[in-house]
Amino acid sequence: MASPRTVVAGAAARKQVSRPGRLASAPRMGLVPAVQRLPLDEILIGDCIAAMDGLPAASVDCVFADPPYNLQLGEGALLRPDQSRVDAVDDDWDKFSSLAQYDSFTRAWLTACRRVMKPNASLWVIGSYHNIFRVGSALQDLGFWILNDIVWRKANPMPNFRGKRFTNAHETLIWASRDPSAKYTFHYEALKGGNEDLQMRSDWFIPLCTGDERLKDAAGHKVHPTQKPEALLARTLLSATNPGDVVLDPFFGTGTTGAVAKRLGRRFIGIERESVYAAAARRRIDAVEPLSQATLALAPAKRAEPRVPFLSVIEAGHVRAGETLSDARGRFKAVVRPDGTVMVGPVSGSIHKIGALVQGLPACNGWDFWHAERNGQRVVIDTFRAKMRTQMGSAA
Amino acid sequence: MASPRTVVAGAAARKQVSRPGRLASAPRMGLVPAVQRLPLDEILIGDCIAAMDGLPAASVDCVFADPPYNLQLGEGALLRPDQSRVDAVDDDWDKFSSLAQYDSFTRAWLTACRRVMKPNASLWVIGSYHNIFRVGSALQDLGFWILNDIVWRKANPMPNFRGKRFTNAHETLIWASRDPSAKYTFHYEALKGGNEDLQMRSDWFIPLCTGDERLKDAAGHKVHPTQKPEALLARTLLSATNPGDVVLDPFFGTGTTGAVAKRLGRRFIGIERESVYAAAARRRIDAVEPLSQATLALAPAKRAEPRVPFLSVIEAGHVRAGETLSDARGRFKAVVRPDGTVMVGPVSGSIHKIGALVQGLPACNGWDFWHAERNGQRVVIDTFRAKMRTQMGSAA
DNA sequence: ACAGATTCTGAATCGTGGA
């Protein structure tokens, strides 16, 4: 439950912003005590540290945080070459009296995040050079384990009007697990497939949030000064969460995390101090149409494929006991034994171990190394495993 | 003068490595007392903190530092999929017992740098996510003023062999002035001219240091595990120093900073703990031919066409997740998934892989094969990629 | 000599599950 200083969006206005049929009213586990029930797909209004302290420990799968950047802008307004005024971030929530105060704030919210994270959860934080070094250091000090730093390269950054520095054309995200030993979620195969079969790199090229996506008020002014593009959130959530996972955003703002989570079939918990932002977020999220389950299902990771013992390949008759296997060029030979091991001279062992042995290597994937002769052609034995998996597929 | 624990490269071997006609014997200011004379274009061998403490205060115009990254690699060797062994950085100079020890080392050398920097000097530090947050925080704590963080995007990074993270495809440089009020050097116009009249951005695309540029010993092994590309140093020195300026590099290694400084008509002071590296640096720098004053201009960088992942096309909204693609004649259909893969029946994969699959071909260019319907017309998806490339402009 | 094929390598915090 939320702490006394925290209310669910939007308190008095709850009837408008929190629909009766929302998912939060259907907790996934009926046995969870009421006091521990997660406010799923809800927006808590209040201080994020107090709100997180009111959540049960080890309850969320992922955190996405876009904290204040502590920009420390000068007093005077920045003018463009045409003398128009740059609409800078000068809100009170970005005012800190010192680096020490910012550090202490950073440690406090990161500590609160760490408590509510499941052991295998991971956390994303976005920032610029003003604050990201403080955040990264705090993360490491608190025991988080950095997995990557990711560079969001902006397609259309604001130019440096004074010509005094390089165009600040990127922001940095840190992706970290709760502990060095955590078994975090990472959809390697899916990301690779979406990148034309190349590994996804640590530098992402994504446009700013503009146009229809940018929330505007009645007067046409942007509702929030630092609204992030949905594409950025989509890539983070697709890579590091599963459908149904709970994503916590302690600096919810206008709810990009919630909108993307809903669209991608994830659950969210948002925390936001300003009720104006929370109300805008609620309206925005309510209008989001989730993608169908079928569209959403991620490409199965290779390692999730059913394990086929080499013995089963023999039992199925694809390879015969007593048959001789060789490598691709026919330099090495091994005899298949009925128990699923192979034999070279007096030595026998698994297809992997013997493959490594004959090559003098520390390790070897025997499935890709050994070949059988079929119709005068050498056929890699992984072919037989693939055949068996196809047959198993319909059952699984 | 250098401290007692510091010797000029290479001490006994000075006759070979330090030529009589070297620039160091002609200080620019005759009034500087002998004891305060700068060891210009020399390499000091020894601990960098002691060596810097032996230099006069406020005497250098720029610092470039490539400190140990504190990688904290695990015990076991990392093997590639082909079982070859990755030649990791496991040198003693990158071993620190704790984060606290690394922090104290970082503060010490940064403090020493700050003392020898002229009031308007600026400093560059390069690092990876392992150390850059410690460095950035220390910089801010010591009173430096961060001007930019720069991302060095590697053209040819090492892949992530285990498929457990994003390919670590960049390193970060921090550019900072000694004080918030410093009037630092920045050659805005020159950089813009070399960038087709667009402001130089904070993300730089530069290949690794390989080939003839990479120093090798007699056995053909790399002399230094982390030699930086000269292109990287050239861009930093061209942007933030003037000809004749003094550049200090406290972690000189094999002297990339010195080689580039000499070529670009800057003076250097190198400090290096390992005499083997220092000797290699001396030989390398002696072979460098300086450019004529007239030639000192920024060469426009060549750029390949930027690669656009299909996922980015979806993120940009040109194609919608859940939408159906077809081939030119409408014989085959595939559904777009939010992660950038496409799906035919139960099978999913990249646009290329699935294009090949449905046609029964070994390969297929998905960009030319798949079409989306727009206004009753089939539009090949390469159209959307071309659109995005126009927007990306010089961003490759 | 030259084109094409093959090999090599780069700052790396790089596994999982059962006994």
Add this chain to the structure above:
DNA sequence: GTCCACGATTCAGAATCTG
């Protein structure tokens, strides 16, 4: 907790080898 078997995993560019 530890130990061990199993087995999954790479991209671009340059260097080197082959025909």
